[in-house]
Amino acid sequence: MTSTSSSETHVAPQADHGDPARSWLARIAEGRAWLFLAALIICFEVWSRLSFGATFVLNPFNVQSIAIFAVAPLLLATGQTFVIISGGIDLSLGFIMGLAAVVAAHATNMAGAAMPVPLAMMLGILAAVIVAGVPGLINGLLISRLRIPPFIGTLGMFGVARGAAFLLAGGTTVPVQNSWFALLGNGRFYGVPYLVIIAAVFVVVMHYILSQTRFGQHNYAIGANVQAASRAGIDIRGHILRLYVLSAMCAGLGGALYAARFTAGAAQAGEPLLLDSVAAVVIGGASLFGGSGTIFGTVAGALVIAVIQYGLVFVNVEPFWQFIAVGLVIIISVLIDQAQRRFSGARQDE
């Protein structure tokens, strides 16, 4: 009885054999956001040439505009990507961004009276990011310590941040008096807007955190099986806390860049962007049930939304069609995801 029968345990993995149809479908599902993006660009290019005899995507002005257009939703969506992978959602990001935009404007103006212009700008951005972290910290405490569901906790913070932002702005927009700040929001480096450069660097850093650090790895594990993560010794409460601070700070940076672009802080800056951020994450391939998603998928998702919104205006379609188009893309994206899951889910043992 003590002798072992090793020959019995030779196990051939059941589902990881190279079924070409399966891996093909999985690859399409994984990269679907980029496929959407390519399809949309081709579609608008053809449309534009047929209707106006003008190029859409080869026009550098269009590319720049789309890129700038995508920056703020993308910043919200990167934070949202982390949260959604963990199995949560952050509804407060839109107004945290608004709050941060107002804080950036006020702080830059106040600091401008006391110190050189570039320093005042830096201080304004820093203040926006740090102040944005406060509602994030409260979100994290509510969710991790008091066990409030993320949907409810961040919905509450949505209201609080909204009120705080409007109160701080005195119910109006706060103009920024800082020439460097305006340059940051509208200047270009060899034709590439500073905003786009900042967003690109930011995206690479966030991709690194999600894919190459323990924090990112634990984020995936928590989203897939929070019990397993907890049993493996991961500090779930600490992680959740840091997670919501991180997502709020992403929105904070988004708010600061918004204030730079429009040289004004407005409480409602991020209001329409919240759902765009969720849409970008979902189009980018994340599951709202948690456990999957990538930063670069989200980048593609944000670009898809930006191309739809800008492209429809460019080909002179009534703007309300944007909502319908974005909505359809979300639904198609989720359908592809589910089809792929059902197909690869055939391995279930029951």
Add this chain to the structure above:
Amino acid sequence: MNSSEQTAPLLEVRHLSKHFGAVQALNDFSMAVRPGEVVALAGDNGAGKTTLIKAISGVFQPTGGEILLRGQPVTFATPQEAREKGIETIYQDLALADNLSIGANIFLGREPMRKAFGFLPVLDRKAMAVAAKQTMGRLDFHVSRLDAPVSNFSGGQRQAVAIGRAVFWDAQILIMDEPTAALGVPEQRKVISLIHQLKAQGRGVIFISHNLLDIFAVSDRIVVLRRGVQAGERKISETNHDEVVKLMVGG
């Protein structure tokens, strides 16, 4: 097998009690596990098996009695402490993150890092994959794609991953709660032979099961619980199904 009588126990539980308010879930319970020994815990639902393993694995503290590890009394404030002392619990609901690879699951919470470009700390996925391959090899479990998420594998294979994680971190005592319950018959066989492997490696196994066939296939001794007390302890070689069932139901 007889030599196990003489070796000192790896784990010993003495007069362990646990009550929840007025409910006595476990009462003056004693047992021992020696190196290379598989001890089956049997008993009806609510007999106190789960309470016992939760007390041993640090999920909660016993109300009375003591736990000795290699003769030394120990107390565990958390399951983490028990794990650090080499007591690993493998739950039937498979404590794995399905979206991660075998290596990532083995290292979950203790991921190895390396420096990319000489300065940037990044997850050492290669080290994780190598360790995964070696560990699974020790369990005679061979996987072709180490980067695939464990959701691609069958229930028995995932059970092997959970066991592999315990083996990698050098658990000396594995508590397995119904490891075969959710599996088909061929998969159950694989898990049984995995337990044989653990035994051959000199680890102690506490094996909880409702399935007497499994218990008789793999255990050295069986301890029967009934309503929180020890209803009997038998060597597998000296007992039979009928006697065990009688002990369980109190005939």
